[in-house]
Amino acid sequence: xxxxxxxxxxxxxxxxxxxxxxxxxxxxxxxxxxxxxxxxxxxxxxxxxxxxxxxxxxxxxxxxxxxxxxxxxxxxxxxxxxxxxxxxxxxxxxxxxxxxxxxxxxxxxxxxxxxxxxxxxxxxxxxxxxxxxxxxxxxxxxxxxxxxxxxxxxxxxxxxxxxxxxxxxxxxxxxxxxxxxxxxxxxxxxxxxxxxxxxxxxxxxxxxxxxxxxxxxxxxxxxxxxxxxxxxxxxxxxxxxxxxxxxxxxxxxxxxxxxxxxxxxxxxxxxxxxxxxxxxxxxxxxxxxxxxxxxxxxxxxxxxxxxxxxxx
Amino acid sequence: xxxxxxxxxxxxxxxxxxxxxxxxxxxxxxxxxxxxxxxxxxxxxxxxxxxxxxxxxxxxxxxxxxxxxxxxxxxxxxxxxxxxxxxxxxxxxxxxxxxxxxxxxxxxxxxxxxxxxxxxxxxxxxxxxxxxxxxxxxxxxxxxxxxxxxxxxxxxxxxxxxxxxxxxxxxxxxxxxxxxxxxxxxxxxxxxxxxxxxxxxxxxxxxxxxxxxxxxxxxxxxxxxxxxxxxxxxxxxxxxxxxxxxxxxxxxxxxxxxxxxxxxxxxxxxxxxxxxxxxxxxxxxxxxxxxxxxxxxxxxxxxxxxxxxxxxxxxxxxxxxxxxxxxxxxxxxxxxxxxxxxxxxxxxxxxxxxxxxxxxxxxxxxxxxxxxxxxxxxxxxxxxxxxxxxxxxxxxxxxxxxxxxxxxxxxxxxxxxxxxxxxxxxxxxxxxxxxxx
Numbered sequence: 001x002x003x004x005x006x007x008x009x010x011x012x013x014x015x016x017x018x019x020x021x022x023x024x025x026x027x028x029x030x031x032x033x034x035x036x037x038x039x040x041x042x043x044x045x046x047x048x049x050x051x052x053x054x055x056x057x058x059x060x061x062x063x064x065x066x067x068x069x070x071x072x073x074x075x076x077x078x079x080x081x082x083x084x085x086x087x088x089x090x091x092x093x094x095x096x097x098x099x100x101x102x103x104x105x106x107x108x109x110x111x112x113x114x115x116x117x118x119x120x121x122x123x124x125x126x127x128x129x130x131x132x133x134x135x136x137x138x139x140x141x142x143x144x145x146x147x148x149x150x151x152x153x154x155x156x157x158x159x160x161x162x163x164x165x166x167x168x169x170x171x172x173x174x175x176x177x178x179x180x181x182x183x184x185x186x187x188x189x190x191x192x193x194x195x196x197x198x199x200x201x202x203x204x205x206x207x208x209x210x211x212x213x214x215x216x217x218x219x220x221x222x223x224x225x226x227x228x229x230x231x232x233x234x235x236x237x238x239x240x241x242x243x244x245x246x247x248x249x250x251x252x253x254x255x256x257x258x259x260x261x262x263x264x265x266x267x268x269x270x271x272x273x274x275x276x277x278x279x280x281x282x283x284x285x286x287x288x289x290x291x292x293x294x295x296x297x298x299x300x301x302x303x304x305x306x307x308x309x310x311x312x
Numbered sequence: 313x314x315x316x317x318x319x320x321x322x323x324x325x326x327x328x329x330x331x332x333x334x335x336x337x338x339x340x341x342x343x344x345x346x347x348x349x350x351x352x353x354x355x356x357x358x359x360x361x362x363x364x365x366x367x368x369x370x371x372x373x374x375x376x377x378x379x380x381x382x383x384x385x386x387x388x389x390x391x392x393x394x395x396x397x398x399x400x401x402x403x404x405x406x407x408x409x410x411x412x413x414x415x416x417x418x419x420x421x422x423x424x425x426x427x428x429x430x431x432x433x434x435x436x437x438x439x440x441x442x443x444x445x446x447x448x449x450x451x452x453x454x455x456x457x458x459x460x461x462x463x464x465x466x467x468x469x470x471x472x473x474x475x476x477x478x479x480x481x482x483x484x485x486x487x488x489x490x491x492x493x494x495x496x497x498x499x500x501x502x503x504x505x506x507x508x509x510x511x512x513x514x515x516x517x518x519x520x521x522x523x524x525x526x527x528x529x530x531x532x533x534x535x536x537x538x539x540x541x542x543x544x545x546x547x548x549x550x551x552x553x554x555x556x557x558x559x560x561x562x563x564x565x566x567x568x569x570x571x572x573x574x575x576x577x578x579x580x581x582x583x584x585x586x587x588x589x590x591x592x593x594x595x596x597x598x599x600x601x602x603x604x605x606x607x608x609x610x611x612x613x614x615x616x617x618x619x620x621x622x623x624x625x626x627x628x629x630x631x632x633x634x635x636x637x638x639x640x641x642x643x644x645x646x647x648x649x650x651x652x653x654x655x656x657x658x659x660x661x662x663x664x665x666x667x668x669x670x671x672x673x674x675x676x677x678x679x680x681x682x683x684x685x686x687x688x689x690x691x692x693x694x695x696x697x698x699x700x701x702x703x704x705x706x707x708x709x710x711x712x713x714x715x716x717x718x719x720x721x722x723x724x725x726x727x728x729x730x731x732x733x734x735x736x737x738x739x740x741x742x743x744x745x746x747x748x749x
Contacts, residue, residue: 012517091633111635112519113589132637134519171520200513207508 003301007119007126010135011177019181023145026290026297032069033292043072046303047102050076052129053090054110058264058288063106066295075102076095089123090253098122102304107131112169125302133167137150138298140173140264141292144181146283147218149290150259155182160212161203162188163222163248164233165270166195167213169220170263175201189214189222189244192233209244214253219281220261222245224271237270243302251281259283313736314338316357317346320365320697324372325669326676326686335351335370338362339738344689362541363695363731363743371668372687373405373694373734376548377468377675378390378495378573378621380436381407382427385414388461390626390714392426396435398624398646398713400740403729405623405694406684407436407646408675411443412471418443418454423462434730435739437694439679441495444483445468450476453486460490465679468495470549473531475501480535484542493545498531498556499523499597508637510583510598518586520636525553532549532556536563537649539570548680549570550623552597554607561616571678572611573619576645576652577719579608585719591632591639595625609661618674622649622666626715648706648720650698654727664700691746697731697743704728 003021012017032040048067052060067074077097090109097105105124107115112132119126130136148154149157154233159178165171165187177184179202186204187194194205206212213219224240234240240249246260260281268274277284318637322333322345329664333349336357373417375398382390390398392409409426413416417426423440442464443454448471456467467487474480475497484494504527509515511522516680532548536559539546539715548560551574563570577595582602585593593599611617625642632639653671656662662670676685708716732740 089634109635111637113636116589117635132519133521169519170519172521176517194518196511197513197516201517207724 002108005302007115008137008298008302009115009119009126009128011137011173011180012135014180016180017245019144019177020140021240022141022294022297023148026141026145026293027061027299029296029300030293032296033289034311038069039071040069041071042300043070044304046072046104048072048074048104048106048299049071049096049097049102050074050106052076052078053114054108054130056108056130058291059108061140061184062291063129063295066292067299069292070296070299072299089115094118094122098124104299105291127298127302130169132168132169133172135173136169137173138291138294139170140177140285142294143174143220143261143263144160145176145294146261146287150283152218154178157183157217158215159183159220160186160188160216161220161222162209162212163244164224164228165189165198165222166193167225168222174220175203185187186191186212186215190234190240195227209246210250210253212248213250216258217255218259218261219246219254221272223263223265223267226267245271245273246276248275251276261287264288270311314360314361314726315736316362317363317365317370317697320368321371322370322687323402323665323668323689325665326372327688329687330665335687335695339695341688342687342691345687347484354549354583367701368730369664369698369700371698372672372685373732374403374650374696374729375406375681375684376404376622376624376649377408377619377679378575379407379409379624379646379684380412380642381409381426382626383429383667384422389618389628392429392438393433394712394714395624395626395646396430396433396438396620396720398644398711399436400732400734401729402646402648403592403696403698403711403732404436404646405648405696405732405734406439406681408439408441408465408679410441410468410470412448414687416443416447417441417464418446418672420458420462423459423464423601427463435734437734438669439465439681441466441468441470443467444474444494445479448472450479453479453482454494456487456490460492464492466493466495466547466679468497468549470495470497471501473497473501477534477538481538481542484538484544484546488542488544493547495547495549496531497534497549498528500527502526503530507598508594509586510600510634512583513603514583514586518589520586523603525555525600525697528553529559530598532559536560536570537567539563539568540566543569545569545678550575550578550621551598551608551611551617552578552604553599554604557607557611557616561611561614564616571618572616573621574608574612574617575621575623576649579605579612579656580652581719589636591634591706591716592635592643592721594636594639594641595643596641608745609656612670613661613666618670618678620649620653620670621675622646624713625746626713627717628715632717644711644715646713647711647716650729651725651727652720654700655725658726667735693733693736695733696729699730700727702726702728730743
């Protein structure tokens with residue numbers, strides 16, 4: 001198993017072997033979270049900065065827990081507490097952070113490419129925790145891990161991604177990751193939310209979610225952002241939920257062993273019916289659990305931790 | 313000073329000249345052009361200083377009809393002095409500068425200020441372009457009569473489209489009284505916002521908002537229709553898409569007074585230059601696809617596109633070393649336009665005279681610049697000497713321009729201006745020191 005990267009900027013460019021390495025590492029680390037003492041000394045003395053320039057509760061918490069379970073020190077920095085509100089540029093903030101010699105900077109940013117900009121300017125490892133509409137690689141990895149765990153394998157699975165594809169970094173990273181791992185992907189949603197040229201990414205497209213649901217082994221629902229209505233992307237939440245939301249009616253045609261995923265947070269009753277979010281098909285909370293394991297694996301792999309230190 | 317430029321290949325598309333010639337220059341004017349090799353009358357011209365030009369190409373002074381000199385208002389990006397230094401280093405003897413300064417060039421005072429600064433710099437001639445609407449706001453007509461008297465050669469809200477079709481109609485109608493062409497920045501903002509690159513496969517997987525080709529094309533079509541209605545000369549700035557080229561081609565076939573320009577980046581680069589979020593490749597209109605690039609090249613070849621302009625848009629690192637969404641649009645171009653144009657010749661797309669025509673005859677005709685665009689007896693001696701074989705690597709650090717934002721850094725190119733002369737005065741000289749000029 002080899003993983004020689006310094007940064008994790010996206011799923012794009014990762015090989016199948018690298019993804020396998022991350023997933024397998026995460027599977028072996030997952031068990032730590034179920035111990036009485038949920039901590040190993042692997043990354044003792046390392047510093048992880050969580051630089052969240054866009055609000056996020058779960059990703060941030062997940063990274064923080066992951067770092068702490070490996071005994072790294074964590075520092076949080078959010079847009080409201082950083083100097084960005086005082087007009088400091090991202091580059092300046094990054095250089096200042098670098099001057100404090102952290103080992104990893106986890107960055108969430110509202111603009112695509114922000115982690116790439118940082119990676120060109122400063123030395124610490126950069127982990128992309130979501131950049132604009134571009135990528136959310138750790139989410140895609142935890143989704144892949146969940147699919148592999150629940151379905152036994154990823155190759156050959158039929159994955160339907162439903163909702164606002166155009167504005168979703170989760171959709172982009174998942175499409176790239178799933179295709180790399182040999183799955184088939186279909187996207188579904190209103191045409192205004194399916195980006196033109198999406199077929200260049202090797203996915204099927206439908207505007208009828210029943211079609212996607214009937215085809216799928218895995219249904220991945222995306223959050224619809226309420227302000228999209230103002231951008232003339234759909235007429236009303238009522239119409240959206242009726243025609244593009246997943247509800248028990250739409251699920252009637254689904255395969256019996258289908259699983260339902262959602263990156264959260266859910267708009268209950270909009271893109272996902274409450275009954276389904278908590279129902280037997282849902283693996284949404286497994287995704288959250290796996291998120292910690294994936295982030296532990298990445299910190300471990302990027303910082304070149306030694307396997308022996310992981311032993312009990 | 314009296315000069316004899318000896319033995320160079322003179323390419324003057326306006327006068328259909330492509331010959332080895334001697335050019336005699338006296339008191340800022342061209343005294344004579346003589347084919348080589350007749351016997352030189354040594355006694356008559358013995359007091360002329362010789363510029364040996366064997367193996368070099370002499371063209372009418374190059375004209376860049378689309379630059380942003382940033383002064384007044386944004387002197388940290390460029391000034392008229394540094395901009396014209398860059399111009400002459402790129403072989404340009406004249407530049408037309410866009411009105412999006414601070415304050416906007418929508419009044420006589422700003423035009424006069426620009427001309428005053430240009431006279432002080434004494435390098436390339438500067439031809440200001442006035443605003444179509446005060447403040448480039450697209451809400452009313454600027455005072456075209458006053459602007460024309462002050463010295464503007466065209467009208468444009470470049471940087472901003474005129475979204476109001478009725479205002480565009482009135483602008484084209486009213487401009488007729490002053491014989492000013494309208495240069496249109498074609499962009500439907502409702503379609504382009506909040507786009508930051510071309511809408512295509514690359515924007516889709518980069519997760520950047522796209523600017524569809526239709527944002528440009530619908531406005532090109534609209535403006536051509538308004539041109540048909542008003543018959544005022546219309547010049548389409550920075551054409552970037554295949555359909556835009558076709559719309560201009562069709563308009564010309566109908567005999568409408570429509571002309572068009574493109575910039576070197578649209579025939580040298582595609583949207584893929586943005587991969588990696590390189591802000592040096594962020595411009596407006598955005599870099600498009602291979603098919604668009606080919607169509608632009610074809611449009612240049614068949615004469616649909618009359619002009620190659622730099623769209624020189626200097627920006628400081630403050631505006632470029634930031635997140636892609638926040639980065640300013642545009643690149644500097646004065647010092648790379650000629651070699652990138654000559655690259656089309658090396659690729660066999662344009663002949664040498666065709667390439668030169670896009671930088672001389674074309675802009676001179678559209679802007680009606682007296683004394684520019686051709687070389688003739690008794691005409692002013694604005695000329696450019698080009699070494700077509702000179703190979704070099706683009707190095708932004710060597711740019712005279714105050715800003716260095718160029719995606720061409722590191723490119724290996726062939727052919728460069730080595731001497732630039734404005735009214736018989738050498739304003740740039742990169743020729744071998746042995747020539748002792």
